[in-house]
Amino acid sequence: MNYSEKLQNVTVLGAAGKMGSGILLLTAIEMADLSLLPENKGKLFVLNAMDTSSEALKGLMKYLKTQVLKAAEKKVIALRKVYEDRADLIDNSEIIDQYVEDVLFIVRPTTNLEAAYESTVIFEAIKEDPELKVKIFTQINQNNKKSPWFCTNTSSIPINVIDSKANLGGRVLGVHFYNPPAIQKLVEIIKTENADMELVEFANMLAKNLKKIVVPSHDFAGFIGNGHFMRDAQYGIAQAEKLMATASFPEAVYMINKVTQDYLIRPMGIFQLIDYVGIDVCQYIMSVMNPYLADENLHCDLLDKMLEIGVRGGQNSDGSQKDGFLKYEKGRVTGFYDLNKKAYVAVDEFQANCDSKLGNPPASVQPWKAVVGNKKKEEVFVAYFNDLKTFDSMGAEIARNYAKRSKEIGLKLVSDKVAFSENDVNTVLLTGFFHAYGPINNY
Amino acid sequence: MTKLRRKIYMVAGYNTISMGTGRKEFNPKKERPGLEEYIREAGQAVLKQIGGAKNVDEGVIGNFIASRFNRQANMAGFIPYIDEGLRYIPCTRVEGACGTGALALAAGIKSILAETAEVVLVLGVEVQNTVKAIYGADILAAAGWAKERKTGHAYFFPGKFSDRSKAYAERFDREKTRAAMAKWFTNAIENARLCPTAQEFHNTTKDLQACGLVTPNPKGFVDSLNVFDCSKVSDGASSIAIVSEEGLRRCGIDKKDAVEVMGFGMAEDDITKPPTDPTVLSTTKVAVKKAFESAGVTKDQIGTVECHDCFTIAGVMATEAIGFAEHGKGIDFVLEGNTSRTGMVPFNTTGGLIGWGHPTGATGVHQAVTIWEQLTGKAGDAQITMKPERPYGLTINMGGDDKTLVSIVYKKAE
Numbered sequence: 001m002n003y004s005e006k007l008q009n010v011t012v013l014g015a016a017g018k019m020g021s022g023i024l025l026l027t028a029i030e031m032a033d034l035s036l037l038p039e040n041k042g043k044l045f046v047l048n049a050m051d052t053s054s055e056a057l058k059g060l061m062k063y064l065k066t067q068v069l070k071a072a073e074k075k076v077i078a079l080r081k082v083y084e085d086r087a088d089l090i091d092n093s094e095i096i097d098q099y100v101e102d103v104l105f106i107v108r109p110t111t112n113l114e115a116a117y118e119s120t121v122i123f124e125a126i127k128e129d130p131e132l133k134v135k136i137f138t139q140i141n142q143n144n145k146k147s148p149w150f151c152t153n154t155s156s157i158p159i160n161v162i163d164s165k166a167n168l169g170g171r172v173l174g175v176h177f178y179n180p181p182a183i184q185k186l187v188e189i190i191k192t193e194n195a196d197m198e199l200v201e202f203a204n205m206l207a208k209n210l211k212k213i214v215v216p217s218h219d220f221a222g223f224i225g226n227g228h229f230m231r232d233a234q235y236g237i238a239q240a241e242k243l244m245a246t247a248s249f250p251e252a253v254y255m256i257n258k259v260t261q262d263y264l265i266r267p268m269g270i271f272q273l274i275d276y277v278g279i280d281v282c283q284y285i286m287s288v289m290n291p292y293l294a295d296e297n298l299h300c301d302l303l304d305k306m307l308e309i310g311v312r313g314g315q316n317s318d319g320s321q322k323d324g325f326l327k328y329e330k331g332r333v334t335g336f337y338d339l340n341k342k343a344y345v346a347v348d349e350f351q352a353n354c355d356s357k358l359g360n361p362p363a364s365v366q367p368w369k370a371v372v373g374n375k376k377k378e379e380v381f382v383a384y385f386n387d388l389k390t391f392d393s394m395g396a397e398i399a400r401n402y403a404k405r406s407k408e409i410g411l412k413l414v415s416d417k418v419a420f421s422e423n424d425v426n427t428v429l430l431t432g433f434f435h436a437y438g439p440i441n442n443y
Numbered sequence: 444m445t446k447l448r449r450k451i452y453m454v455a456g457y458n459t460i461s462m463g464t465g466r467k468e469f470n471p472k473k474e475r476p477g478l479e480e481y482i483r484e485a486g487q488a489v490l491k492q493i494g495g496a497k498n499v500d501e502g503v504i505g506n507f508i509a510s511r512f513n514r515q516a517n518m519a520g521f522i523p524y525i526d527e528g529l530r531y532i533p534c535t536r537v538e539g540a541c542g543t544g545a546l547a548l549a550a551g552i553k554s555i556l557a558e559t560a561e562v563v564l565v566l567g568v569e570v571q572n573t574v575k576a577i578y579g580a581d582i583l584a585a586a587g588w589a590k591e592r593k594t595g596h597a598y599f600f601p602g603k604f605s606d607r608s609k610a611y612a613e614r615f616d617r618e619k620t621r622a623a624m625a626k627w628f629t630n631a632i633e634n635a636r637l638c639p640t641a642q643e644f645h646n647t648t649k650d651l652q653a654c655g656l657v658t659p660n661p662k663g664f665v666d667s668l669n670v671f672d673c674s675k676v677s678d679g680a681s682s683i684a685i686v687s688e689e690g691l692r693r694c695g696i697d698k699k700d701a702v703e704v705m706g707f708g709m710a711e712d713d714i715t716k717p718p719t720d721p722t723v724l725s726t727t728k729v730a731v732k733k734a735f736e737s738a739g740v741t742k743d744q745i746g747t748v749e750c751h752d753c754f755t756i757a758g759v760m761a762t763e764a765i766g767f768a769e770h771g772k773g774i775d776f777v778l779e780g781n782t783s784r785t786g787m788v789p790f791n792t793t794g795g796l797i798g799w800g801h802p803t804g805a806t807g808v809h810q811a812v813t814i815w816e817q818l819t820g821k822a823g824d825a826q827i828t829m830k831p832e833r834p835y836g837l838t839i840n841m842g843g844d845d846k847t848l849v850s851i852v853y854k855k856a857e
Contacts, residue, residue, distance in 0.1 A: 073575065076597045077597045077598075077664075080597050087593070090592050091584075092580060092597050093578050096577075
């Protein structure tokens with residue numbers, strides 16, 4: 001496998017989407033860096049940024065320019081060496097501008113799928129729709145004479161299903177980036193039994209060059225990331241529904257969200273995370289995974305109900321959060337949705353009441369932000385979770401059960417042979433979800 | 444340099460805030476004061492203390508490179524902008540990279556000596572936060588030889604002093620050199636915390652020495668300096684009036700509020716040549732020697748120094764160039780606490796370039812203002828007590844990599 005040769009003609013499908021644009025950015029920079037190596041002088045590198053929306057492609061090119069500029073500014077020390085023999089490039093500004101130009105020169109925005117017919121590698125980050133993915137892969141595979149490699153960013157569909165339905169003969173791999181791909185360190189690599197080993201080697205090398213942390217996952221619907229998240233979300237929703245016997249809808253959602261963030265020391269509460277991913281996306285992923293699960297029903301009526309009313313969550317194209325279970329104003333949470341009233345209720349109206357119901361967490365608690373970068377966080381967690389064990393408050397009770405359930409989910413991923421090891425499960429949660437500790441622990 | 448043929452005084456100094464990262468009010472995304480505001484604030488503050496624009500014979504403004512940071516040249520035209528009363532007086536802009544400020548002072552001193560003026564308004568200004576540091580590095584590289592830029596480091600000047608630091612550490616004592624640089628940083632920040640206009644006034648870091656000891660990371664920055672070794676990017680202006688005896692009378696200023704310029708020394712080195720010995724600030728050494736001769740003093744009479752610590756290593760090496768420490772012993776001199784505010788010779792009592800800030804073209808003037816404040820008892824919380832046997836103050840302002848040097852010796856006027 002010639003890594004550099006394989007990356008001379010690449011297509012990213014769904015390039016203007018949230019995941020696609022990040023994958024495109026990383027690939028563009030990697031390809032440009034290859035093109036600038038002395039041994040590749042004169043070789044043509046092409047990266048097709050394919051998306052169905054022309055408008056979105058315009059936004060993509062703008063995004064790309066800003067991001068590449070930032071990347072260039074960051075690595076100008078190295079770039080000065082790269083352009084060492086260019087006597088006309090003297091100032092940092094000239095070198096940075098040249099690099100941005102060199103990266104953008106590789107990228108060809110297009111709305112035509114035909115562009116992929118010439119590519120040797122195809123990254124796919126389109127809608128999480130098995131039929132659509134299979135259809136497009138089939139079409140490309142039939143028209144592309146180069147026996148291309150397919151890297152799908154699916155977070156839930158078994159890769160072997162895509163492989164056999166699109167008749168790809170093992171030339172497909174799950175290369176699952178986390179959102180946003182330019183920042184999140186995790187890449188889950190999912191290979192089928194039939195996988196082309198050269199492709200596996202290529203994907204691992206690419207991930208390494210992109211400075212990603214690779215966690216291999218078995219080819220089982222949802223893999224590790226969604227395998228944990230979707231069940232964790234389902235549990236959270238069920239707990240909120242339980243609370244609804246004695247609390248209003250927004251109060252229940254608020255309390256579970258608060259416990260999962262503050263008591264469990266996570267970067268955000270479970271309902272905020274559902275909003276972040278998108279209520280529609282969560283529902284869809286569950287529906288894709290569910291048929292493959294023998295002993296459980298991964299489905300939440302509550303998500304269906306929210307979507308029926310049109311509350312979807314997700315993000316705007318500028319990265320800001322759309323309203324979902326929670327209402328957001330300038331990045332702050334200001335309200336919670338009330339499904340009965342079909343309107344948001346200001347958080348101030350019930351926050352104090354709910355907080356006093358939950359009670360405070362043990363005094364040894366620290367906010368996620370303060371712990372996540374702490375080299376001695378292990379000690380903090382040991383002390384805190386020890387205190388939590390015997391702490392008498394409603395919040396502590398919910399948190400204990402939640403952490404227990406999260407661990408069970410993690411262990412089941414290993415025993416069900418989705419994850420190769422407990423450590424892999426923890427790595428996914430630590431790097432893909434920014435948790436400060438893994439779910440499988442002895443706290 | 445020979446003894447001065449006339450008595451020269453400096454009075455009515457003023458520093459604006461040194462604005463940039465570290466100041467609470469600094470927000471790179473919001474609009475900030477520009478050259479005009481800084482010049483006017485500093486200039487007007489001096490005029491107010493000297494009885495107004497009518498008393499000024501001449502103006503000198505020092506600015507390194509507004510032509511690139513602010514798309515502005517012909518800087519002398521901003522002197523009449525300070526006050527309408529300054530229209531049509533003779534004005535000059537001078538430039539000598541980071542040594543610009545003291546070149547402006549020297550130009551003022553020479554006008555008084557030449558008896559072409561009795562009162563000279565001197566200003567220094569630089570507004571550098573208009574571009575990101577990585578592009579600012581390109582602009583500041585103009586202080587070196589342009590033909591070296593291509594082969595230089597992305598952060599050109601930190602690269603130059605990183606080389607000096609490396610050479611010094613290799614030749615003498617690696618660990619001690621790092622410790623002395625960290626100590627220099629610690630002193631600078633502690634002093635800056637006492638001066639409300641200092642860029643590091645709001646600094647609350649607990650373990651400064653630990654910051655200073657951080658191992659340099661060549662991948663992200665230069666080989667032998669960490670970010671704490673470097674002065675920051677600053678916006679600001681400083682101004683002071685240089686006057687003769689007659690000028691003092693005209694402005695109605697009491698001698699107790701004035702410092703006398705006892706002597707000064709200037710020296711220039713070839714910009715195209717690398718330092719003969721990177722562990723020595725040879726041009727600084729010459730300028731200081733000339734200043735001492737001109738003033739008729741020795742190092743043992745110097746009670747406080749404002750030196751050009753654009754990088755901590757430059758501060759350490761300055762102690763040797765002045766003669767306080769032998770070659771290679773500056774690190775011990777600093778580590779023993781001699782340069783701290785309670786030490787034998789307090790250096791950079793309001794933080795220097797590292798702590799107070801380094802609005803390049805203003806720095807030389809800022810040094811003079813600080814000495815004027817210290818010797819006349821106007822330094823507020825940063826005030827040091829001058830020892831009777833060491834009544835003199837010294838400034839050293841350096842342009843480029845030890846190329847353009849002005850050193851001045853001051854004493855409280857009698």
